[in-house]
Amino acid sequence: MSNNNEVYRTIIKRRSIRRFKQKPILLDLLKKFVNAARLAPSAANLQPLEFCIVNDKDLCLKVFEALSWAGYIKPKWSPMENERPVAYIIILVKDSKNLWYLRDVSFAASNIVLCAEGEGLASCILCKIDKEKIRKSLKIPEQIIIDSVIALGYKAEQSIVEDIVDSVKYYKDEKEVLHVPKRKLEDIIHINKY
Numbered sequence: 001m002s003n004n005n006e007v008y009r010t011i012i013k014r015r016s017i018r019r020f021k022q023k024p025i026l027l028d029l030l031k032k033f034v035n036a037a038r039l040a041p042s043a044a045n046l047q048p049l050e051f052c053i054v055n056d057k058d059l060c061l062k063v064f065e066a067l068s069w070a071g072y073i074k075p076k077w078s079p080m081e082n083e084r085p086v087a088y089i090i091i092l093v094k095d096s097k098n099l100w101y102l103r104d105v106s107f108a109a110s111n112i113v114l115c116a117e118g119e120g121l122a123s124c125i126l127c128k129i130d131k132e133k134i135r136k137s138l139k140i141p142e143q144i145i146i147d148s149v150i151a152l153g154y155k156a157e158q159s160i161v162e163d164i165v166d167s168v169k170y171y172k173d174e175k176e177v178l179h180v181p182k183r184k185l186e187d188i189i190h191i192n193k194y
């Protein structure tokens, strides 16, 4: 499959990364990611989402304490102090009356992680989060839905995709490289008929 399309290359390259260098991310870059999310497709163009950038050290720690990492890795694992994310973007929903708002969240998250990848950064989307802890720490009003967290930083681990054999569970090898099984193209594609 030809690889001369920059967007495609970025999509192929992106993996969920959970260990990061302790190098800060420029605020302008974080704003750029939110701008990419702002311009994502939105059902009926209702644009119900808002975004909270967190890059303050103390607040990053508070957000970190509300996260659950890599559920398939046993024993229970989370990034060490010197490899934690250096910033977060929290996806907020201002109005959930629209039936399709969760799809808006997914497109926005996708734009953020791909834009981050394009800037040489790494990310991980997290939905298994303690929303009330995050609400309290970031003073997010009750009427705003906290949907998910995107952890960001410069990559300090390797993750590679491989063809699925018998399990969807990602795992780490003896060199701490993460292996992510994905279904094969020929197993998911249907042309003209199922």
Ligand SMILES: Cc1cc2nc3c(=O)[nH]c(=O)nc-3n(C[C@H](O)[C@H](O)[C@H](O)COP(=O)(O)O)c2cc1C
Pocket: 014, 015, 016, 017, 018, 068, 069, 070, 071, 124, 125, 126, 127, 128, 129, 159, 170, 180
């Ligand atoms: C909706 C959603 C929720 C996720 N929640 C978490 C999470 O709470 N914690 C975590 O470590 N990873 C989480 N992930 C990351 C997935 O584990 C990851 O996308 C999956 O293993 C495939 O790996 P890849 O992103 O490198 O392709 C989430 C991903 C998605 C799309």
